[in-house]
Structures are given as structure tokens and as C-alpha cells.
Amino acid sequence: MKATLGQDSWQNIVHHSDLLSIYEIQLSMNEHANHNIALPFDSLLTVTEGQIFLESEGEETSLKANQAAWLSHNQPLKCVALSDSVRLFIVVFVGQTKRDRKRCERFASGTEHKHQLSSGITHWTVESKDLGKIEWVMLPALHKEPAYYLKASEQYILPLNHNGALSITYDQKTAYAIDKSGIVIEKSCSRSLINRSSKPITYLSIISPYPSRSRVLKV
Missing domain, CATH: 2.60.120.10 (Jelly Rolls)
Known part of the structure; x- marks a missing residue:
């Protein structure tokens, strides 16, 4: 509306x-x-x-x-x-x-805890377990995540350096570009983010409620 x-x-x-x-x-x-x-x-x-x-x-x-x-x-x-x-x-x-x-x-992001994974993904995490898990995430160039889901939490993903290259696929099917208004993923929904760009992409991730368990990889 x-x-x-x-x-x-x-x-x-x-x-x-x-x-x-x-x-x-x-x-x-x-x-x-x-x-x-x-x-x-x-x-x-x-x-x-x-x-x-x-x-x-x-x-x-x-x-x-x-x-x-x-x-x-x-x-x-x-x-x-x-x-x-x-x-x-x-x-x-x-x-x-x-x-x-x-x-x-x-x-x-520059003021928050920074953590880089072996995959090359970088997280800047804001601690607020009362409300949810909030973090900036930077995906490396041409990176595709393994499919996963969050059992009891919704996730809002907002591209910050938007150029149409951040995409999402559900259950390893067709990939959809995430527009500049972001996307909400319902709980228990399997997804995988894809960076189609030759440069890193940063997005804001908001998960609520705070996940009692980490994300569950989809086999």
C-alpha cells in the first residue's frame, strides 16, 4: 500500500x-x-x-x-x-x-563486530537478541550460497549497493532478482542467495525472532 x-x-x-x-x-x-x-x-x-x-x-x-x-x-x-x-x-x-x-x-557496519568466513562472506553483526539478529552481509563476487532455511524466523533482505545482481532461488529452482525494496522470506522456506556481479554485494539482513538455532542446510 x-x-x-x-x-x-x-x-x-x-x-x-x-x-x-x-x-x-x-x-x-x-x-x-x-x-x-x-x-x-x-x-x-x-x-x-x-x-x-x-x-x-x-x-x-x-x-x-x-x-x-x-x-x-x-x-x-x-x-x-x-x-x-x-x-x-x-x-x-x-x-x-x-x-x-x-x-x-x-x-x-564499520562500528560493529566483523567476522569473515572461510567462504569469503563477511558479516557485521549487531547484537539484539530481544528483537532479532541484525547484520550487514557482504557476498563475494559470483558467489552462490548453499540452500538453507530458518525453522521459526522470518528474514528481511535489503540490498544496499543495489544493481539488480543480488538474486534468490527457492529449492534450487528459477533465480529471481531482488529489487531495491528488498524481500521477506517466510520461516521454514528454503532459499539460496546468488551474487551475479563481478564485484562484492552488501545487504542488510534482519531475522526475527532471533534464531534459537543457526540456519539449517537443505540436503
Whole structure:
């Protein structure tokens, strides 16, 4: 469901379930630079294009592309576009009200724990087991994951350096390109991500609830 906020500004509901609600918002400095938000559940806001200024109860910060911030439930937030156009996503953890810090806590891949696997995949993991598992993931060039599934968790995948090369295949069948609004994978759904590019691709992965077990490889 897409709601227009102006000719070049809009808000779109990408996904809604019992676990996650995902909003995609585009703001234009020339017509709808200010946008006020207050959500009933704990959330994560990330910027994919442009730069934005955030103000909440006396706290101020700014986010550039590929940076993120935690939001607590019922936290009043004012977003102001600092570039001609800003594109941001808000992932709401439905039912979660455990955060009590009414501040915009900013973070990015460069500030988080980095771990590189023998496969060449790099993870920057944000620890928040109350809400889910949040991490930036960088796939090497021309890399294909083995098929796996998450038994009881949904996963949202958002390409950050989007060029149409990040694809997904279900049960080793036809591969589908993941568009710039990302994709939600339901629990127990077997999948495999593919980087068709000759360069690494980075994406944001949000898994909720936090998986009690690691991913299960599909045999």
C-alpha cells in the first residue's frame, strides 16, 4: 500500500506479518522534507540513499546511506531530508516493547563486530537478541550460497549497493532478482542467495525472532 506525500515523496508498506512490518519512505527536500514518526513497537531505521537528520526528545543525530538507528516504541521522531532525495526503511518488530532508551542510537557496519568466513562472506553483526539478529552481509563476487532455511524466523533482505545482481532461488529452482525494496522470506522456506556481479554485494539482513538455532542446510 503506497501513500503519496507529494510528487516525489511517498510511504509504502513493503511487508506486514505477525513478526515484522516494513515501511519504505522517500522524502524530497523540495516538497516534503520533514516527516514525523511514532511507532507502537521497537524498530530499526536504515537509510539507503541520501542523508537524513533525526530529532527525538532533545536528541539529535544524522544518518547517511547504509547507516542505521534503533528506535524505541512510542518514541516521537522527526526526520528531515538533508539531501535532494532521501530513501529510508523502517523495520518494526511487531509486539516488541523491551527497549526503553528514547534516543536515536546510530550504528553502521564499520562500528560493529566483523567476522569473515572461510567462504569469503563477511558479516557485521549487531547484537539484539530481544528483537532479532541484525547484520550487514557482504557476498563475494559470483558467489552462490548453499540452500538453507530458518525453522521459526522470518528474514528481511535489503540490498544496499543495489544493481539488480543480488538474486534468490527457492529449492534450487528459477533465480529471481531482488529489487531495491528488498524481500521477506517466510520461516521454514528454503532459499539460496546468488551474487551475479563481478564485484562484492552488501545487504542488510534482519531475522526475527532471533534464531534459537543457526540456519539449517537443505540436503
